[in-house]
Amino acid sequence: MKKHVLITGASSGIGRAIARRLYAEGYSVTLFARNRQALEKLAAELGPETLVAAGDVCDYDTIRSAVRESIQRFGALHALINNAGIGRFDPLQEGKIEHWHEMVDVNVKGVLNAFHAALPALTESR
Numbered sequence: 001m002k003k004h005v006l007i008t009g010a011s012s013g014i015g016r017a018i019a020r021r022l023y024a025e026g027y028s029v030t031l032f033a034r035n036r037q038a039l040e041k042l043a044a045e046l047g048p049e050t051l052v053a054a055g056d057v058c059d060y061d062t063i064r065s066a067v068r069e070s071i072q073r074f075g076a077l078h079a080l081i082n083n084a085g086i087g088r089f090d091p092l093q094e095g096k097i098e099h100w101h102e103m104v105d106v107n108v109k110g111v112l113n114a115f116h117a118a119l120p121a122l123t124e125s126r
Contacts, residue, residue: 002049004074006030006067008057008114009084011038018081019046030070032063032114033084049074057084057110064117077121082111 005022009015011033019029019042028049031039036054043050051073055062071077085107088099 001075002026002028003078004028004030004070004076005079005081006032006053006070006077006114006118007081007083008032008063008110010042011035015081015083016042018083019050023047023050028074030066030074032057032066057114058105060113060117063110063114067117067121071121076125077118078125080114080118080122082114084110084114 003026005027007015007019007022007029010019010029010031012035015033019031023029023046028051029046030051030053031042032053032055033039034054034056036052039052039054043052051070053066053069055066057063067077086103088095088103090096090099
């Protein structure tokens, strides 16, 4: 069985680059991010051993469904690349509290959501 990895934040930047590299090395990949169109474009570029799972890591049910779907499709989950994240770089006095909350939601809660959803499968696959 091929090793399978789920990558959050796979629609651009580092996540996209990791997906390309792992796929080229023989992994099957689940591509997870909010931008379905970008994920589908990447999946078409990579090939048939990809699964597109569009959603937001802040929504626990969505990331949990993506983990379940990837296991159903590929038989196991061997790794999680918990890459989704956002940054706000406004000076503190100009920053909006809503932006800070969004950053904490994605960069902290999103990481915890993905890890918690994937942990049973990762433990099982060792």
